[in-house]
Amino acid sequence: MTTVSYETILADTIEITSNLAKKPVTEKTNLVADLELDSIGIAELVANIEDRFKVVIPMDQLPTLRTVRDVAQNLVPLVNASDNSEGI
Amino acid sequence: MADLKSIPVALCETALKGNPLRGFTFVDENSEVFSSFESVAVTAARYAQAMRRLGLRRGDKVALALPKSEEFVCWFLGTMHAGLVPVPMYPPQGLGKLGFYLEHARHILRASESSILITSAQIKTVLGSLIGGNMRAIYTVEELSPDRTEAPLAQFSEEDPAFIQFTSGSTSRPKGVVVTHRNIMANAAFIANGLKVTENDIGCSWLPLYHDMGLIGFVLSPIRNFNSVVLMAPFVFLKRPVEWLRRITRHRATISFAPNFGYGLCASRGRDRDQESLDLSSWRIAGCGAEPIQMSTLERFYERFKSVGFRREALMPAYGLAENTLAVSFASIDRPAAFTRVTLKSLTADGFAVEAEPEDPSAIALVNCGPSLPGQELAIVNSNGAQCAPRQIGEIAVRGPAVMRGYYNDPVATAETIKNGWLHTGDMGFVIDGQLFVCGRIKDLIIAAGRNYYPADIEWIASEVPGLRPGRVVAFSLNMSTGDEESERVILCAESKIRRADRCALPERIRVHVLEHLGLRVDEVVLLERGSLPRTSSGKLQRIKTREMYLKGTLENAGQNEGKIALLGHLINSQWGFLRSRTIRLVSKRRQEHASQSTKSESGSAYS
Secondary structure, eight states: OOOOOHHHHHHHHHHHHHHHHTSOOOTTOBTTTTTOOOHHHHHHHHHHHHHHHTOOOOGGGGGGOOBHHHHHHHHHHHHHHHHTTTOO | OTTOOSHHHHHHHHHHTOOTTOEEEEEETTEEEEEEHHHHHHHHHHHHHHHHTTTOOTTOEEEEEOOSHHHHHHHHHHHHHTTOEEEEOOOOOSSSOHHHHHHHHHHHHHHHTEEEEEEOHHHHHHHGGGOBTTBOEEEETTTTOOOSOOOOOOOOOTTSEEEEEEOSSSOSSOOEEEEEHHHHHHHHHHHHHHTTOOTTOEEEEOSOTTSHHHHIIIIIHHHHHTOEEEEEOHHHHHHOTHHHHHHHHHHTOOEEEEOHHHHHHHHHHOOHHHHTTOOOTTOOEEEEOSSOOOHHHHHHHHHHHGGGTOOGGGEEEEEEOGGGSSEEEEOOSSSOOOEEEEOHHIIIIISBOOBOOTTOTTOEEEEBOOSBOTTSEEEEEOTTSOBOOTTBOEEEEEESTTSOSEETTOHHHHHHHEETTEEEEEEEEEEETTEEEEEEESSOOEEETTEEEOHHHHHHHHHTSTTEEEEEEEEEEEEEEETTEEEEEEEEEEEEOSOGGGOTTHHHHHHHHHHHHHOOOOOEEEEEOTTOSOOOSSHHHHHHHHHHHHHHTOSOOOSOOTTHHHHHHHHHHOHHHHHHHHHHHHHHHHHHHHHHTTOOOTGGGGGO
16 A cells, blocks of 8 residues: 655645636645635536545535645545555 | 325325335435435434424424435424424535624524524534524434334424425525425425326436425425435535436436526536436426526537437426425426517516517527416516516516415515515516516526525625725626626625725735635626715615616726726626616616605605
């Protein structure tokens, strides 16, 4: 089993977010305040992230996610849990 | 079937049929769980018993904020089974916005006089502070620990409240629509007849269950009509709209409804490779309602999915509202969606819908929402309550067995809305040969991405941004057409109290603040000097007047406004923006004329 690092996940998250929002994105970027993603935009972002990492982000985590860093940090345990079975 | 008096009785009858293949399929992320009607009925009776143990009395209100469809359906039915009155609440959604959610939840709990709230552990931590007044306790599903004991079915009168639905959207002051057992059974029968429902029909829905279209259409009606239903979580749809179509394909669903934006999202986000797995040939009724219907969106959806068996005749515009339980009218179910093209001038200047010449470039396409469902009456009335002539624009009014009993604990609002048994919907329309055409709202709701926003909420939230003059903020929307696409554009006009030079960042700050708190994107912020906004006797009139001044370009512009010139170009091309502002003005003008017979208001002169 290989552990996927926070840095790797962050880099992918930044790329996915930037592609969707069509704006430059950093670790500190706030999804709503900086990228102006509305509820449909957030849903599409979650879907793109889930597709890339082959995970499901539980809905009850959403209210705690504000920045790209929050998203990446939440993904670390999810990705590494699913990595046991299929890897990415 | 006709003598069923309530949904709990219907559920017991349905369960007694003992067909293990009929029931609900709950779709959540990667899982599908099937529950037969029999199993749902047993679970509901156990939940009813768990609630009875709390010492609740018949008719007590029970608020439900349950994000999982399966839990929501069983607790909702269990509450009814126990003779209690469920009050559905939406769970917290999206990122942030908790402050506004709390405010909203507090209002609903108080206004409904709910005795308890049943929710998830996660939401309980958010709402824990709301105990007080009538609210005795907040329970998680686990804490109520239902066992295998089933409560006997409570006795009902047809006129008892079956549940209280708080009107949709994000407003801080929604009103509670009291729906009786008779209302539900009548509307479910209308739906069954109108859609020619048979027991073999299968429903599929991603609509929120705390809303009339999801709850009445895809939980309660199917119990009465013995139809299996596939219920998806709304967020699953928002993430991957094509999942909706996949479930229709997999379950060979025949009936599904969505607001206009749902069809638009599928058409625009559907990818070619998704099409391979789809077969929409089973889908006989693709209902569209709950927000203004754009013929162009329905056309795009059809063009996109006709190759996978989607039939043009399946698209069925509909009109309805929570105050009439749900459905008012359905368009023809075996013909393609129809529309009429009317001249802009006739609508805006004369208040009459005159058919446009085929080559008239300014003509407006309005969708035919069909005749009133049999068993109730529909009329178009002017502000004096007199019936309008065919093609004359007025307020849509409905009378029949599905009209709500009233707004809970709000006799004033009830008396304003229901007069001589006629429900005044607040929506404007006209009738041609008995067919209803809906052309706008009197209520100044802003609908964006299928959610309703009340301008007062947006104004209130925006007023919190430092640098604005409190109470001097006006929000309204314009329906814009850009090419084939039509969209709602949200405009916010605000008087600023800081120096011009310091205002650059203000529009952005306002937009972000509203987005964070309401999840709504404000398309344009117009900053104004003190005293620029019109002063009127009510917020509604102020919005109408501000919108009119905005369209004419007579609002004095105080700061840097974004895209002003581009917007003027849009406006010139926007028939809908003009139509809506003018038609709303027309109705309000008539109302004012009526009102000014007794009182001469300052605002009345603004339109003369």
